[in-house]
Amino acid sequence: MAGKSLKAIVESLLFVHEQPLSLDRLALILEEFERADIRQALEELVADYEGSERGIVLVQVAGGYQLRTRPEQADYLRRLNKTKGVKFSQSALETLAIIAYRQPVTRAEIEYLRGVDSGGVLKNLLEKKLLKILGKKDVPGKPLIYGTSKEFLELFDLKDLSSLPTLKEIQELAPPDPFADQPALPLAAEET
Amino acid sequence: MAGKSLKAIVESLLFVHEQPLSLDRLALILEEFERADIRQALEELVADYEGSERGIVLVQVAGGYQLRTRPEQADYLRRLNKTKGVKFSQSALETLAIIAYRQPVTRAEIEYLRGVDSGGVLKNLLEKKLLKILGKKDVPGKPLIYGTSKEFLELFDLKDLSSLPTLKEIQELAPPDPFADQPALPLAAEET
């Protein structure tokens, strides 16, 4: 049966571990196995990965063994990063949230709520087309006013802005209950 | 020379990516290759990992492909990580099951089926990213509707929602059930 051999065990350990694993460490973890057998399993694995047409190699680095991709693959791996889709930092998320819930809103209002300069984030969100400029506010300085775009709705799979859950709805899920000790009376309408 | 074939490239992409990779995504990244060839490379890889005495398998999960260790290795891997893994309460499991099988579903429906307030559990599952809010139901009160997330599929080793095991039928126990096929729940106004 597959997966039971020492080689398979060592392989899986190497696979999930972020840092290189030394023979010492492996021997410690796999106490029921002989150190020599573990060493042999490692050597066999190195040969297995090297010999065949593989995208991964088992290399000896920093006093241990580590599975790594082949350097030839670097170009392709780089593409993985490029196509990651929309990325969100915490600050982007905060800004987006403020605009979603407070629109129409000006930059000054956003910054008032966030307490930090938000120009960079705004620009970024505009570039990602998640925001749109709704116009200018009729106050001194005529600041731009922002709202969310159609793409925003698509990102969150929302039919329209009214389908945005409210803060209250989330808080209602698990409110700190001051009346925890008082069970509802059985007379109440069955609303559960 | 090793590492240049499409199979090797796909393997290395799967290796470095934290989430499952879909065929669509791979086809997008590897634009100079034919989709059919990529699919074949994936199938060959699945067979390669399955056939030999390996510690890793390539599985289809959450709409994509992901390298994972074999369940037989779990004991050894736990020694490495000292993680106990996820623990679920009975209420979390019940709630997850209801949402998984009945989505999109409202809190009121969940609570009707469970017979207890489920706000706290819902919030917890949302925080764990196992659920997502799908929007609001178009009925009076506009309650939020919930569904399971991609993380749910990943966690429970499911290819997609249709690979959920079929619910055990009530009929097994009983005379033919005239109320099969998920009847609408007899909830009055949907107020959560």
Added chain:
Amino acid sequence: MQDTLFTEAMENAYQVQIEQFEGPLDLLLHLIKKNEVDIYNIPIAAITRQYLEYMELLKELNLDIAGEFLVMAATLLQIKSRMLLPVERDDEEAEVEDPRAELVRRLLEYQRYREAGSDLVARDLLGRDVFARKFASSELAEMAPEEEPADVELFELIEAFRKVLSRVSVDSFHNVGADGISIADRISEVLSLLHEKRTLRFDDLFHDGMNRDLLVVTFLSMLELCKLKLIRIVQVESLGAIWLTATSEEGAVPENADIESDFEGEASVGG
């Protein structure tokens, strides 16, 4: 003394048992199983009696009874009384439903999902039975993008909003400055600090001992200074430290502060 000990032991014993029940449906299923009765033909009187005894026990032990248990008790009693009524024979074609039918459906459905839940948890769970490489590979780290990648969920958006609101307590702005330092005073304090150090950590302006008013005044001073374009407030990375710099000093301003030109209309933040 003996008595108290005994009661406590009893209570603990029951508590363990009580916690097993997720709710009234769970309890009812337990009673049905214990009595080995047919779920399609529940002896409603007997089950109701046992259910109420259990409630009684909870009450004696002074344990909280969740509202749902009481609602179910009422439902059971209602079914029981309906069972006692003679079935009206008037309209033959509309078949009278068994008063228990609705409850039976709920119980069966509940049981179904409970089983589905245990089937789920018996699968090969990621992080428990099977493992994936859940870390950024070093191969990618070298070419990582600046921003954190994230599949963003609606819930996260609301959480972000909640966090913003919890940081800025709106009503705290209404009772500012009854006594203590004025915004103007605080502005000159901040400015003179900035004059000495060129850059300041946001956190440095808030000490543990500060009262609420001073916190608010400090915050408002910073906003005012921003408005007057005397300082810049920047955060180099998300969740990283927030820095204040005097605008006259050019050097120390991190890159992402170069937005003014892109927002001419916003240049004079005002209102």
